[in-house]
Amino acid sequence: MLSSLKILVIISVIFLFVFFYIPLIEMFIYSLKSENPIENYVSILKNPLYIRIIGYSLLISFLTTIISLIISYPIAYYLAFIINEKFKSIILIAFIAPFWVNFLLRTYALYNVLYMIGIINNFIALLIGMVYDYYPYMLLSIYAALSKISKSILDASFLFGASPFQRFTKIILPLSMPGIIAGSIFVSLTTMTEFVVPSMLGGVEGYTVGYLIWDLFLKYRNWFKGSALSIIIISIALIISLFYSRKAKVVLI
């Protein structure tokens, strides 16, 4: 049966290769096009404005990840260990359902509320928006890790006289690390290049690297530089995911 599927497998591989990998390679080659092959890169890395925007985006992504982690962990813990079975699935579904709502509409809905309470077009609004759109990913990924922890391990720690604090720091926290890592990778990578939230909620403080790439391609039509910046961003994304997966010794991919 595998042999009869082979043609379809080859078609899928070609599809992915032609429409995903070749464009990336082509963009890389394109980014080198100038008198001096690395000129586009040098001009980006030497420009303090660009560096500041990249740094600013990394800061936003870092803060969003931390805030999401802090507000999600207690809920994930509550869902995994404390809540009774009857309510667990209802609460879980309640946290998952908004994911299905169109991302732009969710952000627009938040815009209306922030507009009403007068926090809009600034850094705080931007952060609230990022956390609003992304914290459920963190919550679910931590919950997934916590719910795998076996009850017998927790019982054993109790029998051996561990205090609740020790039980948390020595057992639950280390065992939930893969979930924290997976959630952090997802949240930090997506928020780093997020375009919709900063431009809708951030006002002048919403000029992040996603916005810059958008402008380089659609506004300034400087595709060479835009390609180089995209390659830089892809590299940062790969470094972040490698850093996390090394750190936790989990195989991310």
Place this chain on the structure above:
Amino acid sequence: MKTRIIWIIYTIALLSFLYIPIFMMVIQSFNDSKYLTEWQGFTLKWYSKLFESNEVWTSFMNSFSIALASALTSTFLGITLAYTYIRSKSKAYDFLDIAMYTPIIIPEIAEAVSLALFFYLSNISFGWYTVFIGHTAFNIAFAYFTLKAQLSLISKNVEDAALILGAKPLRVLFSVLLPIAMPAIFASMIITFTLSFDDFIKSVFTTEPGFPLLPILIWTRAARARATPDLNALATIMITISLCLASLYTYYMYRRS
């Protein structure tokens, strides 16, 4: 007891954070007043205004046809890849497995601009096919992972039993494998449909002004302070559709267990 109340309050607070904006948008779509802060009575006029708009209808049909085609194609290709990966012993598929992760981890905007550049340099004119290709390249990877997780739960013994009992491979595929895998296939189609239908960044970079798509229409209205209340009406309809799809997805995904 006291700690229990704190947990409950905290959960409710986080859920309100998530739901209040969405509920307000839904309520607002029935508000006779244009302004958020005043309620002037129930109306359906924003809905009728929405249905009169040609622009909305065209964008909806474009997005819908692309999402449907992309969901079918990516699920079909994704299932062949997932099945081959699970059953084949060849090392080459481990490499393929890694290659499938890249579309998921690289920033969406970088993928979008690389596609725009590719189509531009290949002199392909932007429209239905370019958007479809952009969405599907990503969706194949997504379908692959959704289906791989589900298919790996099917025991190989079932297939072997059918083969030993004399069923032809194609018969095994259609009478044994596909019926077992059907819930996973539906789940994958629903999720890839939603990903394509809602996608904004890849759509912006692979379409042209003459080929409007729903997410872009929402964007131009919501972000440019041109928002009119009929956007709330559109949002309410889309939320209803999304939640129906979400319940179907949950039903198919967890029916097995």
